[in-house]
Amino acid sequence: MIVVAALVLGSFSAALIRIWRGPSGADRMMGAQLFGSSGAATVLVLAAMLEDWSLIDVALVFASLAAVTVVAFVERTERASMPQ
Amino acid sequence: MEGVREALAVGVMVLGALFFVAGSVGMLRFPDVYTRLHALTKADNLGMGLLVFGLSLQAPGWQLVLKLVLIWIFVMIAGAISCHLVAREAYRQGVKPEQGGDL
Amino acid sequence: MAVGVFWRVVFFAALWWIWAGDKPASWWFGAPAVLSAAFMAARRVGDESHRVRMRGLGMFLIYFVRASFQGGVDVAWRAMSPRMRLRPGFIEYPLRLDARRAPAVFFANIISLLPGTLSVELGETSVMVHAIDLEAPVEAQLQELERRIAAMFVAGEGA
Structure with a gap:
């Protein structure tokens, strides 16, 4: 179980590296998306480890917030690059 | 019997976590936005599916299993849609894909 | 249209039930949420329905x-x-x-x-x-x- 948590956290840090290195905005956004999904995965593993199943709701919040962020990003850049 | 189920659950979850790692490795190693999106979307989808499956084997009560499956479905929908949106945005802004042979 | 709304209410109510569990008090929030979600979904998709x-x-x-x-x-x-x-x-x-x-x-x-x-x-x-x-x-x-x-x-x- 600890192994699972460590692996998922490793992927969590990969998201940070991608956000840091970029290079494009789309790459950073992808990092943020991975942040959301691996964050949700981390919380799910924690839920099983601690046998505290209410943590599952936290995982859902992670997952859905990441989705909203990506949509907002695309909307914004789309508007910024739209010819008048 | 209980021991077998426990072992199976942990095995499946380790496998799922490995897919998360593979997806992240791909996201760091692949050459351009599009190929990175491939790694992110598919590996995360499968990794999350396996994690949810492993957790379902341990969950007390089937209502919790439904909830877990719902999380997986939401992550999958969010993943597929945001992957498509990021790719479309890159494409419209004229980001060229890496082409051809072994990179 | 009416049939579509009915099945959407059933669908969203099931979702709410999975999330909130079976505490009766949760329906004070759940019922309005389910109804408005079903209404919005029916309005958004309109006559385009696929079986x-x-x-x-x-x-x-x-x-x-x-x-x-x-x-x-x-x-x-x-x-x-x-x-x-x-x-x-x-x-x-x-x-x-x-x-x-x-x-x-x-x-x-x-x-x-x-x-x-x-x-x-x-x-x-x-x-x-x-x-x-x-x-x-x-x-x-x-x-x-x-x-x-x-x-x-x-x-x-x-x-």
Whole structure:
């Protein structure tokens, strides 16, 4: 179980590296998306480890917030690059 | 019997976590936005599916299993849609894909 | 329309029940949320309704689980192998489904979860697809997916 948590956290840090290195905005956004999904995965593993199943709701919040962020990003850049 | 189920659950979850790692490795190693999106979307989808499956084997009560499956479905929908949106945005802004042979 | 609203209420109520559990007090929030969600969904989609064949849906789920497994394994393998085998590029895939309708949107989303393909843009008559390996039989795979989706949906009254 600890192994699972460590692996998922490793992927969590990969998201940070991608956000840091970029290079494009789309790459950073992808990092943020991975942040959301691996964050949700981390919380799910924690839920099983601690046998505290209410943590599952936290995982859902992670997952859905990441989705909203990506949509907002695309909307914004789309508007910024739209010819008048 | 209980021991077998426990072992199976942990095995499946380790496998799922490995897919998360593979997806992240791909996201760091692949050459351009599009190929990175491939790694992110598919590996995360499968990794999350396996994690949810492993957790379902341990969950007390089937209502919790439904909830877990719902999380997986939401992550999958969010993943597929945001992957498509990021790719479309890159494409419209004229980001060229890496082409051809072994990179 | 009325039938559509009824099934949407049932659907959203089931979702709420899964989330909030069976505490009766949660329905003080749940009932308005479920009703407004059902109303919005019915308004948004309007007369475009598609029936789904149960048998087609079952077959599709089996196919989908298998394909997303292959997709994950495939991309993980490429990422972990020391020499990454990538031959990426765009492919324009001519659509047989009607691009303005739900099945085509569904198709475009599933493409990204199949091995080696990623939907980039859904056009009027075609989908722009990014393939990670142009030498793989991408076209045949997309045709199979499209055929399976067409078999799952029955065109509604509006079609």
